[in-house]
Amino acid sequence: MLLRSFRSTGWLFLFAGLALSAFVGCDSSGGSGGSGASSAPPPGPESSAGPSGAAPTATKPAGDKKPRVAYVTNGIASFWTIAQKGAEAAGRDHNCDVEVKMPTADSAVANQKRILEQLVSGGIDGVAVSPIDPDNQTEILNTVAAQTKLITHDADAPESKRLAYIGMDNYRAGRMCGQLVKEAMPEGGSIMIFVGRLEQLNARLRRQGLIDELLDRSEDSSRYDEPGKEIKGEKYVILDTRTDNFDFAAAKAQPEAAIAKYPDLGCMVGLFAYNPPYMLEALREANKLGKIKVVAFDEDDKTLQAIEDGHCYGTVVQNPYEYGYQSVKMLQALARGDQSVLPKDGFMNIDARKIVKSNVTEFWTELKRLTADK
Secondary structure, rough: OOOOOOHHOOOOOOOOOOOOOOOOOOOOOOOOOOOOOOOOOOOOOOEEEOOOOOOOOOOOOOOOOOOOOEEEOOOOOHHHHHHHHHHHHHHHOOOOEEEEEEEOOOOOHHHHHHHHHHHHHHHOEEEEEEOOHHOOHHHHHHHHHHOOOOEEOOOOOOOOOOOOEEEEOOOHHHHHHHHHHHHHHHOOEEEEEEOOOOOHHHHHHHHHHHHHHHHHOOOOOOOOOOOOOOOOOOOEEEEEEEEEOOOOHHHHHHHHHHHHHHOOOOOOEEEEOOOHHHHHHHHHHOEEOOEEEEEEEEEHHHHHHHHHHHOOEEEEOOHHHHHHHHHHHHHHHHHHOOOHHOOOOEEOOOOOOEOOOOOOOHHHHHHHHHHHHO
16 A cells, blocks of 8 residues: 655655644444455556645635535455545545544445445535445445445446546556565465455456466456466466455464465465454464565555564555545545546556565654554
């Protein structure tokens, strides 16, 4: 996950200093959230970072109306805690009220649907959502789009009537993850993939990009290798892909089972923020830290600590802070009648980045600064 960062890392983080407070309402599940993105076209020239590095300019509200917008995640994980911070900051900077909603893992699709229905019935001015199962959520998403401003973030629903998608090219990020695996074990070997769910488009694209990179295939984000069987390349073998549906007990049990089943396992790859910490815990308990390579996605603190300690080779980070910030910034502008904020191709790209031991300290320091209580 990328972070809005200082220029030495190529990221931008400059706030417009409005001293207004934002209301943040969380779902009954609590206030932290999961990982999520899209079949959107490859990243174009337009990016959330912008060309100049100028501080964002807050939009003045029309009349006395203060927009009320919602930021809806696809689960609960450390990833969404960071995104919430960005959403809150945008609410302060752009004078709007922000509600953050996080569906629980149990009946997650139904839970997210209920959240969306409640928001619309409550007269929300705009909704940014990370769809859990976009192929089967078109109806509810279109219902929301018919009654308010709807955008997607982190995970897209390209068949819906959403106005824009904010996120990264997950297929290319998956290939970046594959590059880390190649660096971690250049001699080749066997790999297990762990991920929350494959219904999410971002998860499918990440996984496919990872596989295609390891098998030295050409880029093709429409390709899909079904899970459940070995995928063999010249140097690397993907043994299987295990899903846990955001069940954290299963997220630990899955790598434990893989360690026991495959004595020659070379590398574990976790594609959602919470997967790598549970993989590392399973390896620690099996006395396998350092013996089985770990490559991660996202920037959970335990993952970053493991990179510093040499127990995880590296991670591909998005920018959940920026996902939250840009989503709220776009929604409040749309609520005030400003259509110019919509990207021409419907895709606001926020680039992914590889974090390894050489740059993890700098990255983590900035992450802590962004997420500190304001």
